[in-house]
Amino acid sequence: MCLSTLSNLAIADGDLWRARGLNRESLELAQRVGNPLFEALAHYDRARVLQARGEICRALEEVRQGLQRLQSLSAQRLYAVRARLTLYEGFLLALRMQPQLARVRLQAGLSEARACRDISVLIGHCVIARLEGSSGEFAKAFAELAEAERLMHIWDVPPIYYLAMITLVKCELWLAQGRTDLAEAWLARLGQTYNGENAAAPPEFHPQLPLHIELQQALLEVIQGQPMLAEGRLNALLEHGQQSGRQMLSAMALTQKVALLLGSGREPEARKALAQALDAAGGGVLQPFEGLLAEHPDWLRGQLQLCPPTPVSLSLSEKLPALASRSAVESCVAAEQLSARELAVLRLIAQGCSNQEISDQLFISLHTVKTHASHINSKLGVERRTQAVARAKELGVLG
Incomplete structure (x- = not known):
């Protein structure tokens, strides 16, 4: 366990080679003792280092080796290590853009982690929230984060272990919704805490949190019309x-x-x-x-x-997406079929308005807004509102 902690600190410090060495030593010790739980934990830590290095496929192999080490244990008993490995497998599958498989593993991991009262539920709820946000299901995304916070409160987990992780995902969702005021305020707080003077140590499950704060800050600067600032920040992160x-x-x-x-x-x-x-x-x-x-x-x-x-x-x-193979003529014809009300809804979507805000501005019901949005997606041959806006801009529909 001490080696595992040292490995996490090495990842946070950016010393991935040291973390790799510590994990190798940890696995060797676990194999000498012959304890499958310790072996599985060592595989979990190795997967985290591989993920930080961008070796996602190898990290998946490492996670699955860890799960194999646990197959000899009773399936009826609950193990926090197995929950963590399962959740991390879901996370890695999400990085591979396999959302359906990711959800299956995340839900399985969440079930066991909750039963063990293990803080790794954070991984599951945060990743599912991101998946929901990518699909435009923002209400479901925020509900996932609220459930994570509820569990942390019930289990008396200190906020330092979870609040920053959840807040960063909220900032990502707010930016996707066009709620830049909220994102700007909370990114500033996170940046001051984790990237300012006397910066706090990142949480265990997100050792790269300070760097991801910078990525979101760059995205915010682009949205706010400050591309040069964003480019400088991205170049620093790249270096x-x-x-x-x-x-x-x-x-x-x-x-x-x-x-x-x-x-x-x-x-x-x-x-x-x-x-x-x-x-x-x-x-x-x-x-x-x-x-x-x-x-x-x-x-x-x-x-x-x-x-x-x-x-x-x-x-x-x-x-x-299929729309990339459609001819420009077909797309233009579909765009011309948008009604005046659908165009009004599309313009507000492009401005980052939520469905409720569109409902309030156009004096129509929330159900009608969703119906118009569905028709817009269908006519433009897309699945999400972000794709609809991008496609409409390509066709000059939004001017």
């Missing part, structure tokens, strides 16, 4: 990721930079950044490309066709 071997951090910073460059009309630089992002994602992480898949599918398809085929580029090509 840190390259120096510390945090390939996943590099991939996340680079994909955000690609979107920023495309939005600034700097397409040649965006192509170069995408090539770097694909290289950084070589270990199997796909989730950082989620925004590009939704907002720039046609551009991304064209670039992937020009790249040498790799497991990551092939996986991304398979996940491109």
